[in-house]
Amino acid sequence: MKIAANLxxxxxxxxxxxxxxxxxxxxxxxxxxxxxYELPAIRLKxxxxxxxxxxxxxxxxxxxxxxxxxxxxxxxxxxxxFDAALQEALTYALMxxxxxxxxxxxxxxxxxxxxxxxxxxxxxxxxxxxxxEMLGIRVLCEAINPLDVPGFLINSAEDLxxxxxxxxxxxxxxxxxxxxxARQELDIPACIEQLxxxxxxxxxxxxxxxxxxxxxxxxxxxxxxxxxxxGYQGWLGAEYRPGEQGTQAxxxxxxxxxxx
Numbered sequence: 001m002k003i004a005a006n007l008x009x010x011x012x013x014x015x016x017x018x019x020x021x022x023x024x025x026x027x028x029x030x031x032x033x034x035x036x037y038e039l040p041a042i043r044l045k046x047x048x049x050x051x052x053x054x055x056x057x058x059x060x061x062x063x064x065x066x067x068x069x070x071x072x073x074x075x076x077x078x079x080x081x082f083d084a085a086l087q088e089a090l091t092y093a094l095m096x097x098x099x100x101x102x103x104x105x106x107x108x109x110x111x112x113x114x115x116x117x118x119x120x121x122x123x124x125x126x127x128x129x130x131x132x133e134m135l136g137i138r139v140l141c142e143a144i145n146p147l148d149v150p151g152f153l154i155n156s157a158e159d160l161x162x163x164x165x166x167x168x169x170x171x172x173x174x175x176x177x178x179x180x181x182a183r184q185e186l187d188i189p190a191c192i193e194q195l196x197x198x199x200x201x202x203x204x205x206x207x208x209x210x211x212x213x214x215x216x217x218x219x220x221x222x223x224x225x226x227x228x229x230x231g232y233q234g235w236l237g238a239e240y241r242p243g244e245q246g247t248q249a250x251x252x253x254x255x256x257x258x259x260x
Contacts, residue, residue, distance in 0.1 A: 001227070002029035003257060004056040006203070006239035010247045017047045024051040026247070027254055032057035032098075032237045035066075037088070041095035048096075055098045056235050057140075057175075057201055060128065061085035062104045071106025074121040074153050082124055086131060093137055099235075100201050102140045102175050103128050105163075107151035117153055122166045129172040140200045141167075142175035145183040155184065157191035164198055173200030177239065182207035182218050189226035196230035205240030212240050213253040224260065 005023035007016060014022055016039050023031050030053050036044055048055055063081060065071035072082040089101055105121050108114060121141075129139040143160050144152045154160060160174045174195045181191050192199070204223075206216030213220050236257075242250040 001224075001233065001236050003254070004028060004030040004032045004235050004237045006032050006034070006237050008032075008034035009239055009241055013246060017043055020044075020047040020051045020053055022247075024053050026251055027258060028053070028238070030054045030056045030235060032235075032239075034059050035061065036096070037061060037092060041092045044096050055096055057100045057102060057237060058089070058092070058096070058098045059102045059104060060089045062106060065104060065106050069107070070109035070112075070151075071104055073103050073124045074105050074112075074117040075109045076112065076116060076120045077109075079120075079124075086124075086128055090131055090135070093132070093135060098137060100138045100140050100175075101128070101132055102142060102201075104144075105141060105153040107149070108153050114153075118163070118166070121153065122163070125163075125167045125172050126169050129167065129169040133171040138200050139169075139172050140175040141172065142177060142203075143180055144177070145180040147183055148180075155180075156186060157181065157194045161194055161198070174198050175201045175203065177203040177205075178218060178220070178223055179203070179205035179207050179210055179240070182216075188218070188223045192223070192226040192230050192232075196232075199227075199230070199232050199234065201234055201237065202227065202232065203237040203239040205238075210241050211243060212238075212250040213257070215243075 005028040007019040011019040011022045036058050063072040072078045132139050143154045146155050176199050181188050206213050206218050209216050
């Protein structure tokens with residue numbers, strides 16, 4: 001398993017285009033970016049090529065989600081906007097060539113019943129999985145804890161498993177984030193077992209605090225052992241918030257993880 005730096009949270013003292021080389025210098029094998037669209041795709045491609053690193057993951061544009069809104073993927077009234085976001089991501093991916101694209105379920109919108117939201121999400125995930133399959137890019141969907149993000153539609157491994165069964169597309173897989181499971185006091189190895197064979201990407205941060213490994217209480221050894229037992233051979237994305245001393249000071253965990 002290789003380790004990717006999430007450049008939306010790490011090396012943020014640098015402009016986005018310069019973070020790729022910083023990740024390479026620090027010892028990461030690849031990078032992921034939540035929403036890279038502020039940077040032209042050609043510039044990101046050039047940065048990746050200079051550093052010799054692959055782009056592992058980006059998110060589909062999510063509308064007002066980052067501002068506290070419901071987002072796009074599970075809102076029936078936002079279908080045209082979602083379709084435009086899908087096209088934007090496809091165009092960007094043609095140049096930047098991420099391995100995976102994550103479609104955020106978002107929050108349950110006011111006035112929308114949960115089942116209606118899930119049906120909309122199911123349809124949009126299938127549409128995205130079909131479109132990106134032609135590019136050889138996997139589509140993911142993730143669970144986010146409702147303590148940090150109240151109203152988020154998909155919270156647990158159980159929710160994710162049920163959603164994947166609804167979508168029923170071979171190019172739609174789970175993105176599992178250890179932090180979001182730990183934040184809800186869920187058993188991470190049990191979550192991995194529940195999604196075994198359907199995990200397309202893994203992210204991690206310690207809990208509490210969402211800092212680097214070793215800053216909290218997550219048993220990463222048990223989690224990584226469970227991943228190996230499940231047959232997972234994909235990437236591990238470091239999506240944590242460094243302390244005030246910055247990213248470089250937070251990387252004490254990285255050599256041991258790479259050796260593992």
